[in-house]
Amino acid sequence: MAVVLPFSAAAAAAAAAALILVILAARAVLAVVRFRRYELAIPGPPSLPFFGNAFSILFHKHEDILDALMKLWGQRRDLSRCSFVHELLVFVSKPEDVADVMKRKDLQDKPHFYYGLLADQVPQSVLVLNGAEMKAHRAAAHPAFHPEIIDSFVEVFAEEAEKFVRNIEQGKEITPQERLFHTTAWGFCRSTVISDTPTKEEADVIMNLVKVIRLFLKVTNERAFNPLLWPRWIFNLTANGRLVEKEMSRNRAGIHKIMNNRAIELKRRLEAEGTDFVKARKALLDVFLEKNAQGEELFSRDAILDEVVLYLAAATETTVSALNFAFKMLSIRPDIQKNVYEEVSSLLGRGATKRSIVAQDLPKLQYTEKFLKEVMRMFATVPLIGRQINEDTELGGHVLPKGTTVVVNFLGLHRDPVTWPDPLRFDPERFSPEQSQGRHPYAFVPFSGGVRSCIGYKYGWAVMKTVIATTVRDFIVEPGDDGLTDHTKFKLVFDVALKLEGDVKVNVCESFTLARRTQGPWLEEDAASRRARLVVVQSASRPSRYGVPGLVVLNHASCLQALKTWFQYAQILLNVQGARTPA
Numbered sequence: 186m187a188v189v190l191p192f193s194a195a196a197a198a199a200a201a202a203a204l205i206l207v208i209l210a211a212r213a214v215l216a217v218v219r220f221r222r223y224e225l226a227i228p229g230p231p232s233l234p235f236f237g238n239a240f241s242i243l244f245h246k247h248e249d250i251l252d253a254l255m256k257l258w259g260q261r262r263d264l265s266r267c268s269f270v271h272e273l274l275v276f277v278s279k280p281e282d283v284a285d286v287m288k289r290k291d292l293q294d295k296p297h298f299y300y301g302l303l304a305d306q307v308p309q310s311v312l313v314l315n316g317a318e319m320k321a322h323r324a325a326a327h328p329a330f331h332p333e334i335i336d337s338f339v340e341v342f343a344e345e346a347e348k349f350v351r352n353i354e355q356g357k358e359i360t361p362q363e364r365l366f367h368t369t370a371w372g373f374c375r376s377t378v379i380s381d382t383p384t385k386e387e388a389d390v391i392m393n394l395v396k397v398i399r400l401f402l403k404v405t406n407e408r409a410f411n412p413l414l415w416p417r418w419i420f421n422l423t424a425n426g427r428l429v430e431k432e433m434s435r436n437r438a439g440i441h442k443i444m445n446n447r448a449i450e451l452k453r454r455l456e457a458e459g460t461d462f463v464k465a466r467k468a469l470l471d472v473f474l475e476k477n478a479q480g481e482e483l484f485s486r487d488a489i490l491d492e493v494v495l496y497l498a499a500a501t502e503t504t505v506s507a508l509n510f511a512f513k514m515l516s517i518r519p520d521i522q523k524n525v526y527e528e529v530s531s532l533l534g535r536g537a538t539k540r541s542i543v544a545q546d547l548p549k550l551q552y553t554e555k556f557l558k559e560v561m562r563m564f565a566t567v568p569l570i571g572r573q574i575n576e577d578t579e580l581g582g583h584v585l586p587k588g589t590t591v592v593v594n595f596l597g598l599h600r601d602p603v604t605w606p607d608p609l610r611f612d613p614e615r616f617s618p619e620q621s622q623g624r625h626p627y628a629f630v631p632f633s634g635g636v637r638s639c640i641g642y643k644y645g646w647a648v649m650k651t652v653i654a655t656t657v658r659d660f661i662v663e664p665g666d667d668g669l670t671d672h673t674k675f676k677l678v679f680d681v682a683l684k685l686e687g688d689v690k691v692n693v694c695e696s697f698t699l700a701r702r703t704q705g706p707w708l709e710e711d712a713a714s715r716r717a718r719l720v721v722v723q724s725a726s727r728p729s730r731y732g733v734p735g736l737v738v739l740n741h742a743s744c745l746q747a748l749k750t751w752f753q754y755a756q757i758l759l760n761v762q763g764a765r766t767p768a
């Protein structure tokens with residue numbers, strides 16, 4: 186007799202599917218409720234269920250993203266959160282909390298948010314790796330950033346800085362950023378990747394790569410706050426996505442070629458020189474390739490290539506950002522520029538006696554260092570970095586759920602009014618030994634800290650000091666016509682590194698003008714300077730901050746400066762007259 190089942194097989198399958206759906210939906214609802222419970226326990230701006238702060242934070246143009254984020258975290262020192270869809274970002278801006286993040290072993294992983302998008306192009310680079318792989322990559326690169334190695338690079342940095350100033354046409358407005366990318370990329374290429382004398386083909390590959398990296402970072406920033414573009418295949422359908430993919434793979438092929446040539450050369454030298462060669466100092470590319478040449482095969486060619494791209498990005502984006510702000514601040518703060526100039530000229534000489542900077546000069550540039558630190562405090566070079574919460578954990582008195590991205594907010598940290606009274610006042614003396622006493626060690630960490638701190642911080646310092654000292658030695662930097670004269674009103678843009686919106690312009694004219702303005706007496710100067718004086722007279726026809734047109738609006742100090750300048754012009758004329766009079 187046939188058994189009649191109450192349900193057909195199809196109905197049973199449908200019931201099972203419905204049950205699974207109900208379970209999944211219930212789990213999703215529970216996850217949202219749990220997420221919301223954790224979210225609301227952390228202070229932050231009002232947010233909607235599920236959407237969080239999506240409407241304030243998403244779909245901005247890249248130049249407006251930082252403004253949107255700053256509005257959300259406001260002036261909070263304590264932990265502050267924002268969220269969108271299933272992302273929970275918790276901002277940390279207080280030295281004590283930052284110290285906790287940097288020091289704790291369980292907070293060293295990079296999050297999938299943002300870094301996952303960077304990993305599209307450099308998946309095997311140290312910046313996005315975690316755990317044992319990250320440690321192996323850091324350890325391998327370490328010998329290439331030893332202080333002695335960096336010292337040996339200073340000659341190359343100085344040569345590139347000299348080229349930078351040689352290419353400046355005095356009295357002309359320049360946009361430092363573009364030139365600085367060139368200077369820092371060449372410095373990196375000659376010191377770290379290739380050799381002292383790269384071929385034209387090699388140099389072209391590196392310079393093109395720098396351009397693509399800049400584009401990639403810019404679009405990544407926009408993409409991070411546009412969830413529609415998170416899937417790589419969707420992003421690759423966009424014009425930017427297609428361009429980045431095409432240019433990256435073209436330039437990666439170029440680097441592959443450079444690497445192959447380098448590997449052959451390394452093998453040859455290793456066979457010829459044996460242990461002597463192993464002990465010799467090497468550049469970054471060599472230290473990675475050497476492991477393979479010795480038969481260890483620790484790093485695949487693709488991994489080494491990712492590292493070259495990442496280090497090139499790290500070496501150019503950051504130092505250019507800091508230097509760009511430094512140029513801007515020099516131009517609008519002649520009082521500070523005068524101090525830098527005095528220090529630099531006492532070390533490197535002036536006029537006919539001047540010389541190029543060498544490694545031993547770097548530690549002696551103490552005021553320049555204070556100035557650059559104040560630049561990096563005011564305009565945190567890397568304004569935000571992320572860390573992943575892998576298990577529910579307590580931080581700053583709050584429980585953060587697994588999956589949270591902790592965002593270390595260097596911009597907030599470096600402008601924290603508790604540590605830095607009157608934080609928007611630009612004052613290098615904040616970094617004098619007296620004023621630094623008792624300051625929290627994590628109140629100023631431009632290069633991050635702990636096991637994931639910046640590998641290239643000594644390299645960065647050497648480049649920044651070399652470029653600033655070489656420029657100020659030869660030129661006086663004045664504001665350009667970009668209208669940016671009040672640093673508290675600068676519009677800041679987040680491009681991984683911090684940028685100023687638009688083209689930043691400065692004027693440059695010969696720096697003996699500054700020496701004369703501040704030091705005199707110049708009747709002792711030689712014939713070469715006398716020729717130069719005539720240039721100064723010509724430049725008086727240009728509207729100047731110290732010229733008569735501005736006199737009525739000048740304050741007391743500037744009036745004195747203006748009078749001094751006009752007195753000097755009078756001296757110039759007398760002197761020129763004197764030079765014409767036969768003895």
Ligand code: HEM
Pocket residue numbers: 311312313323496499500501503504507566567570571631632633636637638639640641642644645646
């Ligand atoms: C003004 C110059 C520089 C500043 C302010 C700076 C700042 C930083 C910061 C804040 C981080 C942490 C990033 C994060 O946790 O996501 C970092 C990481 C890193 N930096 Fe720098 N950097 C500078 C120059 C350089 C240079 C010149 C190099 C190499 C030539 C370099 C190589 C790296 C690398 C490889 C990392 C990744 C470390 C890791 O994730 O474990 N940086 N840097």
